[in-house]
Amino acid sequence: MNDQDYATTFMALILLTCSVFFTAEGENQGTCKVSSFENRQQLPNKTLFKTGEHLQYQCDEGYVSPHKNIVEETMCLSSGWSTILQCIEITCTVPSTTGVLSKRLIYRNSEVAKFSCDDGLMLNGSEISQCHYYGWDPPLPTCEEIRDRCPPRPRPSNTEEIPSKQHYSNGEEVQIKCLPGFKLHGSESILCINGSWTSLPQCICK
Structure with missing residues (x-):
């Protein structure tokens, strides 16, 4: 090997060594x-992080991370942060396709919603719920078709007033009592059968 070949080989080794050195240094550095992103506090409180360092941030009240966490931790990778640094406002939605009715479709953190159902449907679950960072609590109710249920009981003339429910189950019985000075003509009770009440008695003068 002549002097020129030695020089060429030596320069190649230098270039290879420098390439490996700078690649490793680039990853470490x-x-x-x-x-800048709003609605959060972070630890440690600095703007530049080295690869492998962790950043923990806490969203302000009423906000959560994209993973719906109040406190989130992320790590600096060679490609950037492992998760998105963001705090978004907490909202809860009421699906418009379930038949559940409320004043609004979107509620903010800590707001309370009251629910009802379309005509012909019955509410199954809690009538009220509160919006939290993890969702509705208690869970949203559902609206189910009323089957074999009777509407509020009818009140024949001259009968005593008793509390009435919104719906009565199939087979449920309600007692009928006349006002003083009247006597009952017919059955002492009415029965809910397949969504309808049986024949009403009458209260007539004694």
Whole structure:
């Protein structure tokens, strides 16, 4: 091997060594920058992080991370942050396709909603619920078709007033009592059968 070949080989080794050195140094010296984003507090409180360092941030009240966490942790990778640095406002929605009715479709954190159903449907679950970062609590109710249920009981003339429910189950019985000075003509009770009440008695003068 002549002097020129030695020189060429030596330069190639230098270039290879430098290439490996700078590649390793580049990975070790990689940084992630914390861009300005609102509604949060972070630890540690700095803007530049080295590869492998962790950042923990806590969203302000009424806000959560994209993973719906109040406290989130992310790590600086060579490609950037492992998760998105963001705090978004907490909202809860009422699906418009379930038949459940409320004043609004979107509620903010801590707001309370009251629910009802379309005509012909019965509410199954809690009538009220509160919006939290993890969702509705208690869970949203559902609206189910009323089957074999009777509407509020009818009140024949001259009968005593008793509390009435919105719906009565199939087979449920309600007692009928006349006002003083009247006597009952017919059955002492009415029965809910397949969604209808049996024949009403009458209260006539004694």
